Amino acid sequence: MSEIDARLADLDIVLPDPVAPVANYVPYVVTGNLVFISGQVSIAPDGLITGKLGAEVSLERGIEAAHACGVNLIAQLKAACDGDLDRVRRVVKLGGFVNSTPDFTDQPKVVNGTSDLMVAVFGDSGRHARAAVGAPSLPMNAAVEVDGVFEIG
Numbered sequence: 040m041s042e043i044d045a046r047l048a049d050l051d052i053v054l055p056d057p058v059a060p061v062a063n064y065v066p067y068v069v070t071g072n073l074v075f076i077s078g079q080v081s082i083a084p085d086g087l088i089t090g091k092l093g094a095e096v097s098l099e100r101g102i103e104a105a106h107a108c109g110v111n112l113i114a115q116l117k118a119a120c121d122g123d124l125d126r127v128r129r130v131v132k133l134g135g136f137v138n139s140t141p142d143f144t145d146q147p148k149v150v151n152g153t154s155d156l157m158v159a160v161f162g163d164s165g166r167h168a169r170a171a172v173g174a175p176s177l178p179m180n181a182a183v184e185v186d187g188v189f190e191i192g
Contacts, residue, residue: 043124046160047113054114058082061178067119072128074119074189078136079111080181089180093143096182101145105135105152108185112153113160116189129190130157130167136184139173146171153185 040048047054058079060066067076081088081104088104090096096104112133113124120126135150137143150171157165167187177184 041123041125043127043160047124050159052110052113052160053084054110054117055082055084057114057118058111066115069119069191072190072192073131074116074191076112076115076119076187076189078134078184078186079108079115080178081105081107081183082111082181083107087179088182090182091138091140092145092149092182093140096138098145098148101137101149101182102152104182105137105149105185106156107152108135108183109153109156112185112187113156116187119189120191126191127161127189128164128192130161130165131188131190132168133157133170133188134186135169135171136174136177137171138175138177138180138182141173141175143173146173149183150185152183
């Protein structure tokens with residue numbers, strides 16, 4: 040078992056099968072030592088977390104949705120690394136999109152659900168640059184979507 044797989048097990052995280060694209064794009068692109076992963080929506084083990092932050096979705100549920108996005112990012116990353124997450128050298132950048140009302144301003148707190156996961160899984164190499172923005176809607180009414188750039192060896 041790889042070091043990162045062991046850490047995932049310690050955190051009680053089971054990676055799902057990577058989600059297939061829903062339109063005309065690929066789930067990730069590897070170029071040189073970088074992996075660009077397409078946006079992953081908030082699909083949790085119990086299904087898609089939907090709704091709008093600042094309306095029917097609580098901050099806590101939004102953080103759970105962002106965590107689910109992070110798990111899905113790692114699942115795609117594992118596929119991009121041919122199953123070996125120990126190849127990951129750095130989480131470079133995350134882009135977080137939060138389905139939210141115009142007056143909701145806690146997007147950074149929501150996207151911490153992904154950021155905190157990356158640090159828990161990859162340690163200091165999980166610290167990254169980031170954007171966390173509000174969106175008037177997301178595909179399939181997802182509560183959160185996150186994309187990412189990762190450095191691999």
